[in-house]
């Protein structure tokens with residue numbers, strides 16, 4: 001990648017960095033990390049969010065979905081932001097996360113349709129995808145769901161037999 005291409009990439013991804021630097025997002029990430037420090041199952045840290053983002057974007061490219069990279073990355077970055085809330089209140093993190101994500105997105109330069117697409121993907125990342133949210137939003141939700149699962153190395157996990165994921169959700173492959 002040339003310097004110019006790198007500069008263009010950084011400019012394109014500015015909104016992702018806005019979300020990443022958002023104080024509420026940082027609080028969610030830190031709080032989740034604290035609450036998961038003794039967790040034996042998968043954690044929902046920045047490594048998981050980045051793995052999910054990269055895989056989701058690869059899936060979008062492979063399937064010719066035509067999704068914008070910054071939208072895919074933003075959805076992936078935010079998809080588990082409701083985790084700490086779930087641990088503290090019992091509200092499912094897809095629902096809690098969608099509420100938090102909406103507040104965060106409204107602080108930055110996202111259009112209404114981009115915001116709704118990202119929210120639908122977060123709400124659907126545990127498998128309850130809405131069929132009526134439009135083709136692009138459906139595609140985003142699909143790549144996020146697939147990436148979220150395939151980001152996990154279930155075939156190496158010592159806690160796999162106690163995990164509540166179904167066999168269908170567990171990733172047992174290197175690819």
Ligand SMILES: [Fe+2]
Nearest residue numbers: 079080093125
């Ligand atoms: Fe999740």
Ligand SMILES: [Fe+2]
Nearest residue numbers: 048079080148
């Ligand atoms: Fe996740």
